[in-house]
Amino acid sequence: MSKRLNVLKTCKLYIDGKFSRSESEHSFQVFDKNGNPLANLCHASRKDLRNAVFAARKAQLDWAGRSAYQRGQILYRMAEMMEGHRDQLIAELEHTVSSHRKAESETDTAIDRLVHYAGWTDKYPAIFSTVNPVASSHFNFSIPEPTGVVGIIAPDQQPLISLISLIAPVFSGGNSSVTIASEKYGSIACTLSEIIHTSDVPAGVINILTGFRQQLIPHMARHMDINAILYGAGDPSEKKTIQENAHLNVKRVQTYKETDWTGDDVQSPYRILDFQEIKTTWHPVGM
Amino acid sequence: MSQNDLSTRSSLRFHDLWAYDSAPESPEMVRLKDRYDLFIGGSFQLPESGKYFNTLNPSNEVVICEVAEAGTKDVDKAVRAARKAYDQVWSKLPGKERGKYLFRIARLIQDRAREFAIIESMDTGKPIRESRDVDIPQVIAHFFYHAGWADKLEYAFPGRKARPLGVAGQLIPWNFPLLMAAWKMAPALATGNTLVIKPAGSSPLTALKLAELIQDADLPPGVVNIVTGSEKTGSSIVHHPDVDKIAFTGSTDVGKKIQNAVAGTDKKYTLELGGKAANIVFADAAMDQAVEGIVNGIFFNQGHVCCAGSRLLVQESITDELVQKLKNRMETLIVGNPLDKNTDIGAIHSKPQLEKIRGYLSEVVENGQQIYQTQCALPDKGYWCCPTLVENVSQSHRIVQEEVFGPILTVQTFRTPSEAVTLANNTPYGLSGGLWTDKGSKIFNVGKNIRAGVVWANTYNKFDPTSPFGGYKESGIGREGGIHGLLPYLELLK
Numbered sequence: 001m002s003k004r005l006n007v008l009k010t011c012k013l014y015i016d017g018k019f020s021r022s023e024s025e026h027s028f029q030v031f032d033k034n035g036n037p038l039a040n041l042c043h044a045s046r047k048d049l050r051n052a053v054f055a056a057r058k059a060q061l062d063w064a065g066r067s068a069y070q071r072g073q074i075l076y077r078m079a080e081m082m083e084g085h086r087d088q089l090i091a092e093l094e095h096t097v098s099s100h101r102k103a104e105s106e107t108d109t110a111i112d113r114l115v116h117y118a119g120w121t122d123k124y125p126a127i128f129s130t131v132n133p134v135a136s137s138h139f140n141f142s143i144p145e146p147t148g149v150v151g152i153i154a155p156d157q158q159p160l161i162s163l164i165s166l167i168a169p170v171f172s173g174g175n176s177s178v179t180i181a182s183e184k185y186g187s188i189a190c191t192l193s194e195i196i197h198t199s200d201v202p203a204g205v206i207n208i209l210t211g212f213r214q215q216l217i218p219h220m221a222r223h224m225d226i227n228a229i230l231y232g233a234g235d236p237s238e239k240k241t242i243q244e245n246a247h248l249n250v251k252r253v254q255t256y257k258e259t260d261w262t263g264d265d266v267q268s269p270y271r272i273l274d275f276q277e278i279k280t281t282w283h284p285v286g287m
Numbered sequence: 288m289s290q291n292d293l294s295t296r297s298s299l300r301f302h303d304l305w306a307y308d309s310a311p312e313s314p315e316m317v318r319l320k321d322r323y324d325l326f327i328g329g330s331f332q333l334p335e336s337g338k339y340f341n342t343l344n345p346s347n348e349v350v351i352c353e354v355a356e357a358g359t360k361d362v363d364k365a366v367r368a369a370r371k372a373y374d375q376v377w378s379k380l381p382g383k384e385r386g387k388y389l390f391r392i393a394r395l396i397q398d399r400a401r402e403f404a405i406i407e408s409m410d411t412g413k414p415i416r417e418s419r420d421v422d423i424p425q426v427i428a429h430f431f432y433h434a435g436w437a438d439k440l441e442y443a444f445p446g447r448k449a450r451p452l453g454v455a456g457q458l459i460p461w462n463f464p465l466l467m468a469a470w471k472m473a474p475a476l477a478t479g480n481t482l483v484i485k486p487a488g489s490s491p492l493t494a495l496k497l498a499e500l501i502q503d504a505d506l507p508p509g510v511v512n513i514v515t516g517s518e519k520t521g522s523s524i525v526h527h528p529d530v531d532k533i534a535f536t537g538s539t540d541v542g543k544k545i546q547n548a549v550a551g552t553d554k555k556y557t558l559e560l561g562g563k564a565a566n567i568v569f570a571d572a573a574m575d576q577a578v579e580g581i582v583n584g585i586f587f588n589q590g591h592v593c594c595a596g597s598r599l600l601v602q603e604s605i606t607d608e609l610v611q612k613l614k615n616r617m618e619t620l621i622v623g624n625p626l627d628k629n630t631d632i633g634a635i636h637s638k639p640q641l642e643k644i645r646g647y648l649s650e651v652v653e654n655g656q657q658i659y660q661t662q663c664a665l666p667d668k669g670y671w672c673c674p675t676l677v678e679n680v681s682q683s684h685r686i687v688q689e690e691v692f693g694p695i696l697t698v699q700t701f702r703t704p705s706e707a708v709t710l711a712n713n714t715p716y717g718l719s720g721g722l723w724t725d726k727g728s729k730i731f732n733v734g735k736n737i738r739a740g741v742v743w744a745n746t747y748n749k750f751d752p753t754s755p756f757g758g759y760k761e762s763g764i765g766r767e768g769g770i771h772g773l774l775p776y777l778e779l780l781k
């Protein structure tokens with residue numbers, strides 16, 4: 001009997017709650033850790049990025065307008081769906097990059113991290129809000145509001161937990177995002193897209209692209225409708241490209257660099273705050 | 288500027304009924320030297336550049352005095368002095384002691400408030416009523432407020448330890464020279480940083496007087512260094528490798544250059560940039576209060592205010608009545624000598640700024656649109672602009688999209704709250720916004736939807752050290768004031 005030929009999946013881009021092939025009509029192959037073909041990934045183009053930003057912008061206000069309670073529920077739902085796909089995620093990590101033990105711990109930490117952020121949605125606003133005792137006769141308070149559309153660049157390192165650690169604080173804070181997934185291990189990001197798609201996350205709030213970072217980063221950095229960029233891929237020259245172009249529309253740029261993305265200090269409400277704007281409202285007190 | 292359309296003038300009589308007697312504040316008590324050097328390492332030092340420039344009074348074009356222009360070498364000297372003070376003194380001083388220095392500075396400014404106010408009005412052209420009642424009292428309040436933070440930082444950021452960044456370079460605009468210096472210095476010092484501060488080239492005097500006061504306060508040498516100069520001096524600070532943080536207030540254009548310049552470095556930065564705020568008046572607003580708020584929103588400090596309410600959005604049904612009331616109120620505004628206590632609107636800060644404002648107005652007139660200017664008598668010398676309304680503009684006009692930074696108000700109308708929000712948000716800016724209505728739920732709804740860092744509901748242009756200030760979108764990054772204003776000067780550690 002001949003060995004069964006396995007079905008090589010072409011992972012699609014996740015844009016506006018739909019799975020689409022790249023406008024470029026190109027894909028590239030990725031390999032498992034033994035060098036065998038694993039999957040085909042779409043080679044996202046500048047146009048795909050633009051479509052994703054358009055979808056993210058369209059979805060953002062609705063997402064920010066959902067109650068904090070509901071946003072928490074949706075994050076928790078996402079964690080539930082990940083738990084359901086736990087074995088698949090572990091197998092994929094083990095297949096591509098990790099030992100079994102590490103794959104297991106990475107997956108479990110990723111699920112727990114989502115649960116952690118699910119619990120923050122209705123708490124960080126209280127932690128970061130203030131009622132300000134102004135000297136004049138006014139009531140004055142400051143609250144965090146989401147920055148808007150955030151571009152995220154994920155590393156190859158620990159491809160599942162790093163992706164979750166980057167997306168979750170942005171997402172839980174009411175922002176929409178467009179993520180450029182790991183180039184080498186984008187198939188994990190694809191699986192995550194499929195999980196997100198079945199987790200009540202509104203279309204367009206999380207968009208995930210696969211492709212070549214170096215090609216996509218300049219377009220992302222120059223895009224005039226992206227409000228902030230979270231760079232997590234640890235390359236100084238890519239980081240500089242982002243910083244140099246961010247000024248075009250005064251993008252906020254944050255860089256997270258971790259030696260171990262599973263560490264407890266990688267998760268923090270201050271990372272939610274990184275993608276919040278503080279709004280202060282004044283009203284006279286009088287008759 | 289251009290001919291006013293007399294047909295739109297009200298039948299009320301203005302100007303010739305009661306003339307106010309002049310009530311000038313005397314500049315006699317002011318002590319100014321003919322020439323100021325650079326304040327580095329606790330003393331005034333001759334500039335290595337050997338260069339000086341004049342600062343003049345925009346209300347009479349008379350040179351007030353000469354000020355040193357810091358070159359790259361001078362900036363380097365200042366940064367080294369700041370670094371030394373950080374390493375050897377300031378970072379080792381307990382917060383409680385840092386706080387006491389700030390309290391001391393606040394008290395000393397209070398003791399010399401009148402002199403600071405007069406110099407500020409001479410150097411900027413702003414009315415003495417504003418420098419005396421707003422700028423200087425707010426400066427004092429900022430030092431007092433932040434003084435108290437110096438030994439309480441552990442309470443500001445739960446779960447984290449706060450650590451200062453080191454040397455901060457701070458670039459100050461010309462519209463509120465001492466106030467913006469206080470906004471930057473007070474939090475930077477309270478959080479334990481040392482600093483190199485550069486006042487705007489056209490308004491350096493109150494900062495230099497503050498340098499004298501800092502000597503009197505016996506602040507350790509090098510903790511505060513004040514270098515005067517041009518945009519080039521600012522650029523030397525931004526590019527200096529040993530500066531850990533840049534804080535800038537000014538135009539969006541320059542802010543973008545700074546953001547670009549620090550790319551690839553580990554410098555932190557906060558930018559407080561331009562604005563094009565909408566001041567939205569709903570039909571159910573208390574109209575007379577709204578008129579006062581509109582006037583305060585755009586004509587405060589000659590409109591040289593980044594958060595000025597420069598776009599009036601009026602609900603259609605009340606437009607005629609509101610605009611007429613506004614015109615009547617505008618006619619009573621007194622434009623003239625900044626040192627006169629009756630003056631409402633002082634001099635435009637500089638010749639280039641006046642030319643910029645006139646450029647915008649000429650464009651409006653060339654497009655065939657009318658402008659409404661009050662009939663104010665202007666002095667012969669100095670730079671002046673009468674309060675101006677531009678009606679019948681649309682969202683695509685340059686005067687609606689771009690920051691004019693002068694006493695120019697555009698008027699647009701809307702029908703529904705959502706249309707007002709769309710218009711309000713339709714510029715690249717997001718610094719502030721105003722709204723006027725008697726309905727609380729509308730305040731929360733519209734206020735939430737305005738994409739701006741400060742929302743004034745049934746008030747405008749209010750400031751307080753406890754209240755964070757700063758922009759969304761292209762109006763900047765970071766906040767100044769309140770707990771949120773401490774964060775840009777700190778690193779948070781687990």
